[in-house]
Amino acid sequence: MAAIETNALNKRFGEVHAVSDLDLTVESGEVFGFLGPNGAGKSTTINILLGFLSPSSGKVRVLGKDVTEQSRAVRQRLGLLPEGYEPYPNLTGREHVQSAIRSKGADDDPDALLDRVGLDLDDAGRPAKEYSTGMRQRMTLAVSLVGDPDLLIFDEPSSGLDPDGVSLLREIIREETDRGATVFFSSHILEEVEKVCDRVGILNEGELVALDTIDNLRDQVAAGATVSATLDAVPDPLEVESVDGVRTTSVDGDTVTAECTTGPAKMAVLRRLDERATVEDISIDEASLEALFEQYTNGSGDGEATAEADRGTESTTAAAATGGESA
Protein backbone atom coordinates (compact mmCIF):
# COMPACT_ATOMS: atom_id res chain seq x y z
CA MET A 1 0.00 0.00 0.00
CA ALA A 2 1.23 3.48 -0.85
CA ALA A 3 1.75 5.78 2.12
CA ILE A 4 0.75 8.80 0.05
CA GLU A 5 -1.08 8.78 -3.24
CA THR A 6 -2.38 11.80 -5.13
CA ASN A 7 -4.19 11.65 -8.43
CA ALA A 8 -4.71 14.73 -10.58
CA LEU A 9 -4.55 16.85 -7.44
CA ASN A 10 -5.28 20.51 -8.02
CA LYS A 11 -5.43 23.42 -5.64
CA ARG A 12 -6.39 26.91 -6.71
CA PHE A 13 -6.51 30.10 -4.68
CA GLY A 14 -8.57 32.38 -6.89
CA GLU A 15 -6.54 32.87 -10.04
CA VAL A 16 -3.45 31.24 -8.56
CA HIS A 17 -2.96 27.60 -9.43
CA ALA A 18 -0.89 26.48 -6.45
CA VAL A 19 -0.85 22.76 -7.33
CA SER A 20 -1.52 21.45 -10.83
CA ASP A 21 -2.49 17.88 -11.67
CA LEU A 22 -0.16 16.38 -9.10
CA ASP A 23 0.24 12.64 -9.46
CA LEU A 24 2.48 11.40 -6.69
CA THR A 25 3.00 8.05 -5.04
CA VAL A 26 5.13 7.60 -1.96
CA GLU A 27 5.57 3.98 -1.06
CA SER A 28 5.50 2.63 2.48
CA GLY A 29 8.89 2.50 4.12
CA GLU A 30 10.70 4.92 1.86
CA VAL A 31 12.22 8.30 2.65
CA PHE A 32 10.83 10.68 0.09
CA GLY A 33 12.35 14.10 -0.50
CA PHE A 34 9.96 16.83 -1.56
CA LEU A 35 11.80 19.72 -3.17
CA GLY A 36 10.93 22.96 -4.83
CA PRO A 37 11.63 26.66 -4.71
CA ASN A 38 9.59 29.03 -2.58
CA GLY A 39 6.02 29.22 -3.84
CA ALA A 40 6.31 25.93 -5.71
CA GLY A 41 3.32 24.47 -3.86
CA LYS A 42 5.10 22.22 -1.35
CA SER A 43 3.43 23.64 1.75
CA THR A 44 0.07 23.67 0.01
CA THR A 45 0.50 19.99 -0.85
CA ILE A 46 1.48 19.15 2.73
CA ASN A 47 -1.47 21.12 4.10
CA ILE A 48 -3.77 19.11 1.85
CA LEU A 49 -2.22 15.85 3.06
CA LEU A 50 -2.96 16.95 6.63
CA GLY A 51 -6.53 18.01 5.89
CA PHE A 52 -5.77 21.68 6.62
CA LEU A 53 -6.72 22.57 3.04
CA SER A 54 -9.26 20.96 0.75
CA PRO A 55 -8.22 20.07 -2.78
CA SER A 56 -9.94 21.97 -5.58
CA SER A 57 -10.07 18.69 -7.47
CA GLY A 58 -8.38 15.32 -7.55
CA LYS A 59 -7.90 12.50 -5.06
CA VAL A 60 -5.62 12.29 -2.06
CA ARG A 61 -5.10 9.12 -0.09
CA VAL A 62 -2.79 8.97 2.89
CA LEU A 63 -2.12 5.59 4.52
CA GLY A 64 -4.91 4.19 2.38
CA LYS A 65 -7.52 6.68 3.56
CA ASP A 66 -9.16 9.63 1.84
CA VAL A 67 -7.90 12.66 3.79
CA THR A 68 -10.95 14.73 2.93
CA GLU A 69 -13.20 12.20 4.65
CA GLN A 70 -10.98 10.46 7.20
CA SER A 71 -8.55 13.15 8.23
CA ARG A 72 -8.67 12.23 11.90
CA ALA A 73 -7.94 8.57 11.25
CA VAL A 74 -4.99 9.64 9.10
CA ARG A 75 -3.61 11.96 11.77
CA GLN A 76 -3.89 9.18 14.33
CA ARG A 77 -1.16 7.34 12.40
CA LEU A 78 0.85 10.35 11.34
CA GLY A 79 3.63 12.36 12.93
CA LEU A 80 4.03 15.98 11.91
CA LEU A 81 6.93 18.37 12.15
CA PRO A 82 5.45 21.53 10.64
CA GLU A 83 7.20 24.59 9.32
CA GLY A 84 6.42 28.08 10.60
CA TYR A 85 5.03 26.77 13.83
CA GLU A 86 5.08 28.44 17.23
CA PRO A 87 4.32 26.22 20.19
CA TYR A 88 2.04 27.24 23.04
CA PRO A 89 4.26 29.74 24.86
CA ASN A 90 3.37 28.77 28.41
CA LEU A 91 3.42 25.01 27.99
CA THR A 92 6.67 23.19 28.60
CA GLY A 93 8.31 20.92 26.08
CA ARG A 94 7.27 17.93 28.17
CA GLU A 95 3.65 19.13 28.22
CA HIS A 96 3.62 19.45 24.43
CA VAL A 97 4.71 15.82 24.16
CA GLN A 98 2.20 14.76 26.84
CA SER A 99 -0.50 16.58 24.88
CA ALA A 100 0.31 14.49 21.80
CA ILE A 101 0.35 11.31 23.90
CA ARG A 102 -3.09 12.10 25.29
CA SER A 103 -4.53 13.06 21.89
CA LYS A 104 -3.26 9.86 20.32
CA GLY A 105 -4.07 7.66 23.30
CA ALA A 106 -0.45 6.47 23.19
CA ASP A 107 1.59 5.13 26.08
CA ASP A 108 4.97 6.70 25.29
CA ASP A 109 7.23 8.04 28.01
CA PRO A 110 7.57 11.77 27.23
CA ASP A 111 11.01 12.00 28.81
CA ALA A 112 12.26 9.07 26.74
CA LEU A 113 11.11 10.81 23.55
CA LEU A 114 12.63 14.13 24.60
CA ASP A 115 15.86 12.41 25.48
CA ARG A 116 15.85 10.68 22.10
CA VAL A 117 15.70 14.01 20.28
CA GLY A 118 18.44 15.47 22.46
CA LEU A 119 16.36 17.92 24.49
CA ASP A 120 17.80 18.19 27.97
CA LEU A 121 15.27 17.06 30.56
CA ASP A 122 15.77 20.24 32.58
CA ASP A 123 14.94 22.23 29.45
CA ALA A 124 11.93 19.99 28.90
CA GLY A 125 10.41 21.49 32.05
CA ARG A 126 10.81 25.08 30.86
CA PRO A 127 8.07 26.99 29.00
CA ALA A 128 8.42 26.72 25.24
CA LYS A 129 8.54 30.52 24.90
CA GLU A 130 12.05 30.35 26.37
CA TYR A 131 13.26 27.88 23.75
CA SER A 132 15.67 28.63 20.93
CA THR A 133 14.61 27.67 17.41
CA GLY A 134 16.66 24.50 17.62
CA MET A 135 15.12 23.48 20.95
CA ARG A 136 11.65 24.08 19.55
CA GLN A 137 12.52 21.95 16.57
CA ARG A 138 13.73 19.11 18.79
CA MET A 139 10.58 19.35 20.91
CA THR A 140 8.37 19.22 17.82
CA LEU A 141 10.37 16.28 16.54
CA ALA A 142 9.60 14.48 19.82
CA VAL A 143 5.91 15.33 19.40
CA SER A 144 5.97 13.88 15.88
CA LEU A 145 7.40 10.59 17.13
CA VAL A 146 4.58 9.95 19.63
CA GLY A 147 2.72 6.71 19.01
CA ASP A 148 5.21 5.25 16.52
CA PRO A 149 3.48 6.82 13.51
CA ASP A 150 3.33 4.99 10.18
CA LEU A 151 4.03 8.21 8.31
CA LEU A 152 6.23 11.12 9.33
CA ILE A 153 5.79 14.42 7.52
CA PHE A 154 8.79 16.65 8.12
CA ASP A 155 8.57 20.18 6.71
CA GLU A 156 12.00 21.82 6.80
CA PRO A 157 13.08 19.64 9.74
CA SER A 158 16.70 20.84 9.78
CA SER A 159 15.66 24.44 10.27
CA GLY A 160 17.40 25.87 13.31
CA LEU A 161 19.20 22.65 14.17
CA ASP A 162 22.94 22.67 14.86
CA PRO A 163 25.14 20.08 13.10
CA ASP A 164 24.67 17.63 15.97
CA GLY A 165 20.94 18.10 15.67
CA VAL A 166 21.03 17.51 11.93
CA SER A 167 23.06 14.36 12.45
CA LEU A 168 20.61 13.18 15.13
CA LEU A 169 17.72 13.89 12.77
CA ARG A 170 19.33 11.66 10.13
CA GLU A 171 19.79 8.93 12.72
CA ILE A 172 16.16 9.18 13.82
CA ILE A 173 14.97 9.02 10.22
CA ARG A 174 17.05 5.88 9.74
CA GLU A 175 15.66 4.32 12.92
CA GLU A 176 12.10 5.18 11.95
CA THR A 177 12.42 3.71 8.47
CA ASP A 178 14.07 0.63 9.99
CA ARG A 179 10.92 -0.01 11.99
CA GLY A 180 8.87 0.44 8.80
CA ALA A 181 7.75 4.07 8.91
CA THR A 182 7.56 6.24 5.81
CA VAL A 183 9.19 9.67 5.89
CA PHE A 184 8.00 12.52 3.70
CA PHE A 185 10.82 15.04 3.89
CA SER A 186 10.34 18.56 2.56
CA SER A 187 13.42 20.71 2.72
CA HIS A 188 15.39 23.48 1.11
CA ILE A 189 18.64 22.00 2.38
CA LEU A 190 19.38 19.85 -0.62
CA GLU A 191 22.45 18.25 0.93
CA GLU A 192 20.24 16.85 3.67
CA VAL A 193 17.73 15.53 1.17
CA GLU A 194 20.53 13.90 -0.77
CA LYS A 195 21.81 12.18 2.36
CA VAL A 196 18.56 10.74 3.64
CA CYS A 197 16.14 10.32 0.77
CA ASP A 198 15.54 7.25 -1.37
CA ARG A 199 13.65 9.25 -3.97
CA VAL A 200 12.87 12.88 -4.57
CA GLY A 201 10.08 14.78 -6.22
CA ILE A 202 10.75 18.28 -7.48
CA LEU A 203 7.83 20.65 -7.59
CA ASN A 204 8.00 23.82 -9.64
CA GLU A 205 5.17 26.31 -10.07
CA GLY A 206 2.73 23.74 -8.76
CA GLU A 207 3.81 21.01 -11.16
CA LEU A 208 5.84 17.92 -10.47
CA VAL A 209 8.80 18.30 -12.81
CA ALA A 210 10.85 15.35 -11.59
CA LEU A 211 10.25 12.17 -9.63
CA ASP A 212 12.97 9.58 -9.23
CA THR A 213 16.08 8.54 -7.32
CA ILE A 214 18.78 11.17 -7.23
CA ASP A 215 21.14 8.97 -9.28
CA ASN A 216 18.55 8.45 -11.97
CA LEU A 217 17.80 12.14 -12.07
CA ARG A 218 21.48 12.84 -12.54
CA ASP A 219 21.53 10.52 -15.51
CA GLN A 220 18.36 11.99 -16.95
CA VAL A 221 19.50 15.58 -16.85
CA ALA A 222 22.94 14.51 -17.98
CA ALA A 223 24.39 16.37 -15.05
CA GLY A 224 26.79 13.46 -14.55
CA ALA A 225 30.09 14.28 -12.93
CA THR A 226 33.35 16.14 -13.35
CA VAL A 227 36.50 13.99 -13.60
CA SER A 228 39.82 15.71 -12.90
CA ALA A 229 43.15 13.95 -13.41
CA THR A 230 46.66 15.26 -12.72
CA LEU A 231 49.12 13.82 -15.24
CA ASP A 232 52.92 13.72 -15.46
CA ALA A 233 52.54 15.42 -18.85
CA VAL A 234 49.45 16.43 -20.78
CA PRO A 235 49.36 14.57 -24.13
CA ASP A 236 48.82 16.47 -27.35
CA PRO A 237 46.34 15.90 -28.85
CA LEU A 238 44.31 15.10 -25.75
CA GLU A 239 41.78 12.80 -27.49
CA VAL A 240 39.42 12.71 -24.50
CA GLU A 241 36.66 14.73 -26.15
CA SER A 242 35.89 11.79 -28.39
CA VAL A 243 35.07 9.50 -25.45
CA ASP A 244 31.41 8.65 -25.51
CA GLY A 245 29.55 10.60 -22.80
CA VAL A 246 32.06 13.43 -22.46
CA ARG A 247 30.53 16.86 -22.84
CA THR A 248 33.52 19.21 -22.45
CA THR A 249 37.16 19.06 -21.51
CA SER A 250 39.66 21.62 -20.27
CA VAL A 251 43.34 21.70 -19.33
CA ASP A 252 44.85 23.69 -16.50
CA GLY A 253 48.59 23.06 -16.15
CA ASP A 254 48.99 19.32 -15.67
CA THR A 255 45.36 18.81 -14.78
CA VAL A 256 42.80 17.63 -17.29
CA THR A 257 39.13 18.09 -16.46
CA ALA A 258 36.29 16.33 -18.28
CA GLU A 259 32.60 16.86 -17.73
CA CYS A 260 30.86 13.51 -18.14
CA THR A 261 27.17 13.12 -18.84
CA THR A 262 27.02 9.39 -18.08
CA GLY A 263 28.46 7.13 -15.40
CA PRO A 264 30.51 4.85 -17.72
CA ALA A 265 32.16 7.89 -19.31
CA LYS A 266 34.06 8.61 -16.08
CA MET A 267 35.97 5.33 -16.22
CA ALA A 268 36.43 5.60 -19.96
CA VAL A 269 38.06 9.03 -19.55
CA LEU A 270 40.44 7.70 -16.92
CA ARG A 271 41.37 4.70 -19.09
CA ARG A 272 42.02 6.96 -22.07
CA LEU A 273 44.25 9.24 -20.00
CA ASP A 274 46.03 6.28 -18.40
CA GLU A 275 46.84 4.91 -21.87
CA ARG A 276 48.41 8.17 -22.94
CA ALA A 277 50.10 9.46 -19.77
CA THR A 278 50.91 8.64 -16.16
CA VAL A 279 47.98 9.56 -13.95
CA GLU A 280 49.30 10.93 -10.66
CA ASP A 281 46.05 11.92 -8.97
CA ILE A 282 42.34 11.93 -9.70
CA SER A 283 39.16 13.44 -8.27
CA ILE A 284 35.52 12.95 -9.23
CA ASP A 285 32.84 15.47 -8.33
CA GLU A 286 29.33 14.17 -8.73
CA ALA A 287 26.81 16.74 -9.83
CA SER A 288 25.20 18.11 -6.71
CA LEU A 289 21.52 17.87 -6.07
CA GLU A 290 21.62 21.63 -6.14
CA ALA A 291 22.72 21.56 -9.76
CA LEU A 292 19.95 19.12 -10.56
CA PHE A 293 17.48 21.28 -8.73
CA GLU A 294 18.62 24.34 -10.68
CA GLN A 295 18.18 22.54 -13.96
CA TYR A 296 14.69 21.35 -13.12
CA THR A 297 13.41 24.60 -11.70
CA ASN A 298 15.20 27.33 -13.62
CA GLY A 299 13.46 26.73 -16.88
CA SER A 300 16.29 25.16 -18.85
CA GLY A 301 13.92 22.28 -19.44
CA ASP A 302 10.88 24.51 -19.77
CA GLY A 303 9.58 22.93 -16.57
CA GLU A 304 7.62 20.51 -18.74
CA ALA A 305 8.94 17.29 -17.37
CA THR A 306 6.50 14.46 -17.28
CA ALA A 307 6.67 12.61 -14.02
CA GLU A 308 6.22 8.90 -14.21
CA ALA A 309 4.54 8.27 -10.93
CA ASP A 310 4.71 4.51 -11.22
CA ARG A 311 7.50 3.63 -8.86
CA GLY A 312 7.95 0.27 -10.50
CA THR A 313 9.44 1.90 -13.54
CA GLU A 314 11.64 4.21 -11.45
CA SER A 315 11.88 6.50 -14.38
CA THR A 316 11.04 10.01 -15.31
CA THR A 317 10.90 11.29 -18.82
CA ALA A 318 12.10 14.76 -18.33
CA ALA A 319 12.04 17.45 -20.91
CA ALA A 320 14.33 19.14 -18.43
CA ALA A 321 16.86 16.51 -19.36
CA THR A 322 16.97 17.93 -22.83
CA GLY A 323 17.59 21.29 -21.35
CA GLY A 324 20.27 19.75 -19.22
CA GLU A 325 22.11 18.61 -22.29
CA SER A 326 22.56 22.12 -23.45
CA ALA A 327 23.21 23.64 -20.09
Next chain:
Amino acid sequence: MSFTAVLRDDFTNSRRSYVVLGVIGALTAFVGLIVYQVADYQADAFRALVDVSFFFFLVFPLILIPLTYLAVAGDRERGSIKHALGLPNTRAEYVAAKFVSRASVATVAVLVSTFVALVLGAVFYTDPVDPLRFVTFAAITALFVVSLTAVFVALSTVTSRRSRAMFGVIAAYFVLGPFWFGFLPVVNLQTIVDTVADLLGVTVSDETFGYLQFSSPTTAYLAGLEPVYEGVVGNGEYPRIDQNYVDETDALYTNPWYSWLVMTAWGAVALVASYARFRVAELG
Protein backbone atom coordinates in the same frame (compact mmCIF):
# COMPACT_ATOMS: atom_id res chain seq x y z
CA MET B 1 -10.01 12.15 25.04
CA SER B 2 -8.97 14.67 22.40
CA PHE B 3 -11.35 17.31 23.70
CA THR B 4 -9.87 17.08 27.17
CA ALA B 5 -6.33 17.13 25.76
CA VAL B 6 -6.97 20.41 23.91
CA LEU B 7 -8.90 21.82 26.87
CA ARG B 8 -6.10 20.99 29.26
CA ASP B 9 -3.47 22.55 26.99
CA ASP B 10 -5.45 25.73 26.47
CA PHE B 11 -6.39 26.09 30.11
CA THR B 12 -2.83 25.49 31.29
CA ASN B 13 -1.41 27.86 28.70
CA SER B 14 -3.92 30.58 29.65
CA ARG B 15 -3.60 30.01 33.38
CA ARG B 16 0.12 30.69 33.25
CA SER B 17 -0.32 33.97 31.41
CA TYR B 18 -1.28 37.17 33.17
CA VAL B 19 -4.60 37.26 31.36
CA VAL B 20 -6.43 34.89 33.70
CA LEU B 21 -5.06 36.55 36.79
CA GLY B 22 -5.85 39.94 35.27
CA VAL B 23 -9.46 39.06 34.44
CA ILE B 24 -10.24 37.56 37.84
CA GLY B 25 -8.27 40.17 39.74
CA ALA B 26 -9.68 43.20 37.91
CA LEU B 27 -13.25 41.97 38.17
CA THR B 28 -12.98 41.13 41.86
CA ALA B 29 -11.34 44.46 42.65
CA PHE B 30 -14.00 46.49 40.82
CA VAL B 31 -16.90 44.52 42.29
CA GLY B 32 -15.40 44.82 45.78
CA LEU B 33 -15.03 48.56 45.32
CA ILE B 34 -18.63 48.97 44.16
CA VAL B 35 -20.06 46.91 47.03
CA TYR B 36 -17.92 48.76 49.56
CA GLN B 37 -18.98 52.20 48.24
CA VAL B 38 -22.69 51.41 48.04
CA ALA B 39 -22.59 50.47 51.75
CA ASP B 40 -22.34 54.20 52.48
CA TYR B 41 -25.95 54.82 51.49
CA GLN B 42 -27.72 51.45 51.41
CA ALA B 43 -28.57 49.03 54.21
CA ASP B 44 -29.26 45.95 52.05
CA ALA B 45 -26.21 44.39 50.40
CA PHE B 46 -28.22 43.04 47.46
CA ARG B 47 -28.97 46.66 46.48
CA ALA B 48 -25.31 46.95 45.48
CA LEU B 49 -25.92 44.21 42.91
CA VAL B 50 -27.81 46.71 40.74
CA ASP B 51 -24.60 48.73 40.37
CA VAL B 52 -22.51 45.60 40.02
CA SER B 53 -24.77 44.36 37.23
CA PHE B 54 -24.27 47.60 35.30
CA PHE B 55 -20.55 47.16 35.71
CA PHE B 56 -20.88 43.64 34.30
CA PHE B 57 -22.99 44.94 31.46
CA LEU B 58 -20.78 47.87 30.49
CA VAL B 59 -17.20 47.17 31.60
CA PHE B 60 -16.75 43.43 32.06
CA PRO B 61 -17.04 42.70 28.31
CA LEU B 62 -13.97 44.90 27.85
CA ILE B 63 -12.10 42.85 30.46
CA LEU B 64 -13.26 39.71 28.67
CA ILE B 65 -11.77 40.79 25.34
CA PRO B 66 -8.10 39.96 26.08
CA LEU B 67 -9.21 36.56 27.38
CA THR B 68 -11.13 35.62 24.27
CA TYR B 69 -10.17 37.40 21.06
CA LEU B 70 -7.03 35.36 20.42
CA ALA B 71 -8.56 32.01 21.39
CA VAL B 72 -8.44 30.67 17.83
CA ALA B 73 -7.21 33.62 15.72
CA GLY B 74 -4.02 33.78 17.79
CA ASP B 75 -3.35 30.07 17.21
CA ARG B 76 -3.99 30.50 13.50
CA GLU B 77 -1.67 33.48 13.16
CA ARG B 78 1.13 31.92 15.24
CA GLY B 79 0.72 28.54 13.63
CA SER B 80 0.13 26.87 17.02
CA ILE B 81 -3.05 25.44 15.56
CA LYS B 82 -0.83 22.98 13.66
CA HIS B 83 0.05 21.35 16.96
CA ALA B 84 -3.56 20.71 17.94
CA LEU B 85 -4.89 19.87 14.49
CA GLY B 86 -1.80 17.95 13.37
CA LEU B 87 -2.81 15.51 16.10
CA PRO B 88 -5.99 13.43 15.88
CA ASN B 89 -8.19 16.21 17.28
CA THR B 90 -11.22 17.27 15.29
CA ARG B 91 -11.98 20.88 14.53
CA ALA B 92 -15.19 20.57 16.57
CA GLU B 93 -13.24 19.34 19.61
CA TYR B 94 -10.73 22.12 19.13
CA VAL B 95 -13.32 24.92 19.04
CA ALA B 96 -15.36 23.39 21.87
CA ALA B 97 -12.27 23.08 24.06
CA LYS B 98 -11.25 26.67 23.35
CA PHE B 99 -14.72 27.90 24.29
CA VAL B 100 -15.00 25.79 27.45
CA SER B 101 -11.54 26.84 28.59
CA ARG B 102 -12.19 30.57 28.19
CA ALA B 103 -15.77 30.34 29.51
CA SER B 104 -14.49 28.51 32.60
CA VAL B 105 -12.13 31.36 33.41
CA ALA B 106 -14.89 33.93 32.91
CA THR B 107 -17.25 31.92 35.12
CA VAL B 108 -14.66 31.54 37.85
CA ALA B 109 -14.15 35.32 37.73
CA VAL B 110 -17.90 35.81 38.23
CA LEU B 111 -18.07 33.32 41.10
CA VAL B 112 -15.03 34.72 42.89
CA SER B 113 -16.16 38.33 42.55
CA THR B 114 -19.71 37.52 43.66
CA PHE B 115 -18.38 35.62 46.66
CA VAL B 116 -16.25 38.64 47.58
CA ALA B 117 -19.34 40.84 47.19
CA LEU B 118 -21.23 38.50 49.53
CA VAL B 119 -18.49 38.64 52.16
CA LEU B 120 -18.22 42.43 51.93
CA GLY B 121 -22.00 42.61 52.14
CA ALA B 122 -21.94 40.63 55.37
CA VAL B 123 -19.23 42.85 56.83
CA PHE B 124 -20.21 46.36 55.76
CA TYR B 125 -24.03 46.37 55.47
CA THR B 126 -26.38 46.78 58.39
CA ASP B 127 -29.13 44.42 57.20
CA PRO B 128 -28.51 40.68 57.05
CA VAL B 129 -27.29 39.33 53.71
CA ASP B 130 -29.57 37.02 51.72
CA PRO B 131 -27.18 34.48 50.14
CA LEU B 132 -29.88 33.23 47.76
CA ARG B 133 -29.96 36.60 45.99
CA PHE B 134 -26.18 36.43 45.49
CA VAL B 135 -26.34 32.85 44.24
CA THR B 136 -29.09 33.82 41.78
CA PHE B 137 -27.07 36.83 40.69
CA ALA B 138 -23.97 34.66 40.16
CA ALA B 139 -25.90 32.10 38.12
CA ILE B 140 -27.53 34.64 35.77
CA THR B 141 -24.30 36.62 35.43
CA ALA B 142 -22.41 33.41 34.65
CA LEU B 143 -24.92 32.71 31.88
CA PHE B 144 -24.29 36.20 30.52
CA VAL B 145 -20.50 35.97 30.51
CA VAL B 146 -20.61 32.48 29.02
CA SER B 147 -22.88 33.79 26.27
CA LEU B 148 -20.61 36.74 25.59
CA THR B 149 -17.52 34.50 25.71
CA ALA B 150 -19.17 32.31 23.08
CA VAL B 151 -19.78 35.34 20.84
CA PHE B 152 -16.20 36.56 21.21
CA VAL B 153 -14.64 33.11 20.73
CA ALA B 154 -16.88 32.64 17.69
CA LEU B 155 -15.54 35.86 16.18
CA SER B 156 -12.01 34.67 16.91
CA THR B 157 -12.83 31.38 15.17
CA VAL B 158 -13.85 32.96 11.88
CA THR B 159 -10.77 35.15 11.51
CA SER B 160 -7.18 34.20 10.90
CA ARG B 161 -5.64 37.52 11.95
CA ARG B 162 -5.46 38.88 15.48
CA SER B 163 -6.13 42.44 14.25
CA ARG B 164 -9.40 41.36 12.64
CA ALA B 165 -10.37 39.40 15.73
CA MET B 166 -9.71 42.45 17.91
CA PHE B 167 -11.78 44.67 15.64
CA GLY B 168 -14.57 42.07 15.56
CA VAL B 169 -14.94 41.70 19.32
CA ILE B 170 -14.75 45.45 19.97
CA ALA B 171 -17.41 46.05 17.33
CA ALA B 172 -19.56 43.28 18.83
CA TYR B 173 -19.16 44.80 22.30
CA PHE B 174 -20.22 48.24 21.11
CA VAL B 175 -23.17 47.09 19.01
CA LEU B 176 -24.55 44.54 21.49
CA GLY B 177 -23.86 46.72 24.54
CA PRO B 178 -23.85 50.52 24.56
CA PHE B 179 -25.50 50.84 21.14
CA TRP B 180 -28.30 48.34 21.80
CA PHE B 181 -28.97 49.59 25.32
CA GLY B 182 -29.11 53.22 24.20
CA PHE B 183 -26.19 54.38 26.27
CA LEU B 184 -25.24 57.08 23.78
CA PRO B 185 -27.74 59.88 23.02
CA VAL B 186 -27.94 59.53 19.23
CA VAL B 187 -25.93 56.51 18.13
CA ASN B 188 -28.26 53.84 19.42
CA LEU B 189 -30.82 51.23 18.42
CA GLN B 190 -33.80 53.50 19.03
CA THR B 191 -32.48 56.12 16.56
CA ILE B 192 -31.83 53.52 13.88
CA VAL B 193 -35.25 51.92 14.28
CA ASP B 194 -36.99 55.30 14.23
CA THR B 195 -35.06 56.38 11.13
CA VAL B 196 -35.83 53.17 9.26
CA ALA B 197 -39.50 53.38 10.28
CA ASP B 198 -39.69 56.98 9.05
CA LEU B 199 -38.12 56.08 5.73
CA LEU B 200 -40.54 53.19 5.27
CA GLY B 201 -43.50 55.24 6.51
CA VAL B 202 -44.41 52.71 9.20
CA THR B 203 -44.81 52.82 12.95
CA VAL B 204 -42.98 50.48 15.29
CA SER B 205 -45.06 49.65 18.36
CA ASP B 206 -43.53 49.76 21.84
CA GLU B 207 -43.97 46.02 22.14
CA THR B 208 -42.19 45.32 18.87
CA PHE B 209 -39.36 47.61 19.89
CA GLY B 210 -39.28 45.88 23.28
CA TYR B 211 -38.67 42.51 21.62
CA LEU B 212 -35.93 44.11 19.55
CA GLN B 213 -34.30 45.85 22.47
CA PHE B 214 -34.21 42.72 24.62
CA SER B 215 -32.78 40.59 21.84
CA SER B 216 -29.19 41.50 22.68
CA PRO B 217 -27.38 39.37 25.28
CA THR B 218 -26.39 42.46 27.26
CA THR B 219 -29.86 43.98 27.54
CA ALA B 220 -31.28 40.51 28.11
CA TYR B 221 -28.79 40.11 30.97
CA LEU B 222 -30.04 43.21 32.77
CA ALA B 223 -33.65 42.18 32.26
CA GLY B 224 -32.95 38.60 33.25
CA LEU B 225 -31.68 39.62 36.69
CA GLU B 226 -35.21 40.29 37.93
CA PRO B 227 -35.34 37.16 40.19
CA VAL B 228 -32.42 38.62 42.17
CA TYR B 229 -34.80 41.30 43.39
CA GLU B 230 -37.70 38.93 44.08
CA GLY B 231 -40.07 40.43 46.66
CA VAL B 232 -38.92 44.01 46.35
CA VAL B 233 -39.81 44.79 42.72
CA GLY B 234 -42.72 47.22 42.73
CA ASN B 235 -42.96 47.76 46.50
CA GLY B 236 -41.57 51.29 46.19
CA GLU B 237 -38.67 50.67 48.54
CA TYR B 238 -36.06 50.80 45.80
CA PRO B 239 -37.06 53.23 43.02
CA ARG B 240 -34.20 52.19 40.74
CA ILE B 241 -35.19 48.53 40.90
CA ASP B 242 -38.81 49.47 40.26
CA GLN B 243 -37.74 51.58 37.31
CA ASN B 244 -35.89 48.65 35.77
CA TYR B 245 -38.21 45.79 36.53
CA VAL B 246 -41.80 47.03 36.92
CA ASP B 247 -43.36 46.08 33.60
CA GLU B 248 -46.01 48.08 31.80
CA THR B 249 -46.79 45.24 29.44
CA ASP B 250 -47.22 41.50 29.74
CA ALA B 251 -45.27 40.77 26.55
CA LEU B 252 -43.12 37.64 26.57
CA TYR B 253 -39.88 39.59 26.68
CA THR B 254 -40.71 40.83 30.19
CA ASN B 255 -40.32 37.29 31.55
CA PRO B 256 -36.86 36.48 32.95
CA TRP B 257 -36.82 33.13 31.16
CA TYR B 258 -37.13 34.96 27.85
CA SER B 259 -33.94 36.87 28.64
CA TRP B 260 -32.16 33.68 29.68
CA LEU B 261 -33.26 32.11 26.41
CA VAL B 262 -31.92 35.10 24.45
CA MET B 263 -28.50 34.82 26.13
CA THR B 264 -28.40 31.06 25.57
CA ALA B 265 -29.42 31.45 21.93
CA TRP B 266 -26.75 34.07 21.24
CA GLY B 267 -24.02 31.83 22.64
CA ALA B 268 -25.25 28.69 20.91
CA VAL B 269 -25.94 30.27 17.52
CA ALA B 270 -22.61 32.15 17.52
CA LEU B 271 -20.67 28.98 18.26
CA VAL B 272 -22.56 26.81 15.78
CA ALA B 273 -22.36 29.42 13.00
CA SER B 274 -18.65 30.03 13.55
CA TYR B 275 -17.93 26.31 13.67
CA ALA B 276 -19.83 25.79 10.41
CA ARG B 277 -17.40 28.22 8.81
CA PHE B 278 -14.32 26.95 10.64
CA ARG B 279 -15.10 23.34 9.70
CA VAL B 280 -14.36 24.10 6.06
CA ALA B 281 -11.85 26.91 6.62
CA GLU B 282 -8.54 26.81 4.81
CA LEU B 283 -5.88 26.54 7.49
CA GLY B 284 -2.26 27.06 6.68
